Amino acid sequence: MSEKGEELYNKIKDKLVELQSENSAYAQFNEIWKMACAIKYKSYDLRYLYEDTSREFVDEYREHLIKMKKDFVENIDEYVDKCIKRMESTNHFRVYLAKTNQEAQRIFMEELGDNKVIYKSKSLEAKDAGIMDTLKKNNITIKETDLGDVFCQLLEYDYPSFTLGPGIQFTPEEIVAKIKEKYGVEVEPEAEAIVNYFRNTYRKELLKDVKVSLTSANAISAQDGSIVLVENEGNISIITRATEKHIVVAGIQRIVPSVFDALLCAKIQERIINVDGAYISFISSPSNTSDVQGHRVFGMYGAKEVVIILVDDWRMKAVKENLFYKDMLKCIGCKSCDLVCTASRAFGNIYASKYGIGAINIVRDYIHNGIEAAVADGLFLCTGCENCTNWCPTGVDLAEMIRELKRIAVDKDLCPPPLKEYKEKILKDKNPFK
Ligand code: SF4
Ligand code: SF4
Numbered sequence: 001m002s003e004k005g006e007e008l009y010n011k012i013k014d015k016l017v018e019l020q021s022e023n024s025a026y027a028q029f030n031e032i033w034k035m036a037c038a039i040k041y042k043s044y045d046l047r048y049l050y051e052d053t054s055r056e057f058v059d060e061y062r063e064h065l066i067k068m069k070k071d072f073v074e075n076i077d078e079y080v081d082k083c084i085k086r087m088e089s090t091n092h093f094r095v096y097l098a099k100t101n102q103e104a105q106r107i108f109m110e111e112l113g114d115n116k117v118i119y120k121s122k123s124l125e126a127k128d129a130g131i132m133d134t135l136k137k138n139n140i141t142i143k144e145t146d147l148g149d150v151f152c153q154l155l156e157y158d159y160p161s162f163t164l165g166p167g168i169q170f171t172p173e174e175i176v177a178k179i180k181e182k183y184g185v186e187v188e189p190e191a192e193a194i195v196n197y198f199r200n201t202y203r204k205e206l207l208k209d210v211k212v213s214l215t216s217a218n219a220i221s222a223q224d225g226s227i228v229l230v231e232n233e234g235n236i237s238i239i240t241r242a243t244e245k246h247i248v249v250a251g252i253q254r255i256v257p258s259v260f261d262a263l264l265c266a267k268i269q270e271r272i273i274n275v276d277g278a279y280i281s282f283i284s285s286p287s288n289t290s291d292v293q294g295h296r297v298f299g300m301y302g303a304k305e306v307v308i309i310l311v312d313d314w315r316m317k318a319v320k321e322n323l324f325y326k327d328m329l330k331c332i333g334c335k336s337c338d339l340v341c342t343a344s345r346a347f348g349n350i351y352a353s354k355y356g357i358g359a360i361n362i363v364r365d366y367i368h369n370g371i372e373a374a375v376a377d378g379l380f381l382c383t384g385c386e387n388c389t390n391w392c393p394t395g396v397d398l399a400e401m402i403r404e405l406k407r408i409a410v411d412k413d414l415c416p417p418p419l420k421e422y423k424e425k426i427l428k429d430k431n432p433f434k
Pocket of ligand 1: 330331332333334335336337338360388391392393394395396398
């Protein structure tokens with residue numbers, strides 16, 4: 001085993017030791033994460049909310065989703081082209097196709113202009129494109145608006161978290177102690193009191209102060225160029241309406257052929273994760289009115305400008321060169337694979353990268369930062385159970401991508417010592433257990 005391999009192996013081992021100690025950040029996350037995964041299993045049987053279970057809902061559309069995503073990947077150029085034309089000509093969006101992450105960062109900074117504050121919600125793809133790091137480097141104040149992200153920012157949490165519930169690991173006591181320390185306000189350590197505190201304070205700020213907002217897109221319809229966003233808190237609705245400029249940063253894989261497909265992706269994500277997803281927005285134009293003698297003016301009560309930065313970077317290359325991770329383009333970000341993952345359930349946010357928890361974010365880290373990064377994320381904690389592949393609604397073979405990463409890691413001599421011993425025994429005795 002190489003020196004680097006040894007170093008990475010020891011880092012993971014240290015994290016696993018921390019996981020055993022009751023008060024560590026890893027243990028705290030893992031406890032609540034296991035509960036969230038267990039609730040997820042029960043949610044498949046929430047017949048009191050729907051006539052079908054979440055799983056039956058997914059299964060009803062699975063065949064269509066797999067076919068639709070396959071068609072998208074095979075005809076990616078055409079769909080991207082069609083989508084951009086629609087967004088520009090019909091929807092009055094300003095659209096950029098960034099060939100690289102660096103280009104996306106430059107465009108974003110130009111669009112930001114003199115603004116020094118940005119309000120954001122769930123923008124994994126801006127993080128993926130390095131835009132969040134660029135904003136930090138340029139001293140731009142980033143204001144989170146999803147309550148879980150607000151907690152993470154308030155408590156300066158920099159461990160990987162679950163994108164869809166980034167603050168679930170904090171206790172009410174921790175949150176109110178921080179509110180007292182930072183704002184000098186006493187709040188009861190109860191969920192309702194904490195939510196009311198932010199509703200009565202932060203909501204007003206959002207309605208008054210947002211000039212530039214950033215979101216991703218759950219899906220984008222090539223048919224009519226609409227941006228689809230799903231949420232349960234209402235923060236996305238506020239920051240995309242109460243703003244002057246709404247900037248959307250999305251990988252080109254968010255494009256789907258039709259309006260129906262975009263809605264279906266949104267519904268699948270909502271049903272898999274959040275049985276009470278409150279809002280789905282279709283944004284098809286900046287706010288506008290034609291009420292003064294039919295003269296169309298943009299910017300009535302909602303956003304005056306909507307800017308779309310579509311990011312290519314590795315995506316077209318993955319299709320053209322048939323790279324093993326091109327299945328990532330079929331991913332709709334539903335997170336089903338995290339909730340059913342054996343490694344994730346056992347090791348929580350140790351099986352994770354800086355982009356978030358779980359296998360999909362380890363592949364993402366590999367794409368951007370190489371095999372050593374993936375090994376440091378706990379690649380070899382994967383048990384090979386294939387739950388991820390079996391539960392994916394769009395047919396992403398995540399287990400195979402992780403297997404390929406293990407092959408690459410072994411070729412680079414980054415495989416953990418116990419596996420190396422097995423390998424040697426197989427070669428020597430044809431029996432790994434001898
Ligand atoms: S890979 Fe995971 S997040 Fe992506 S669509 Fe499949 S289950 Fe959902
Ligand atoms: S194969 Fe690996 S990544 Fe997939 S669910 Fe099992 S442990 Fe998780």
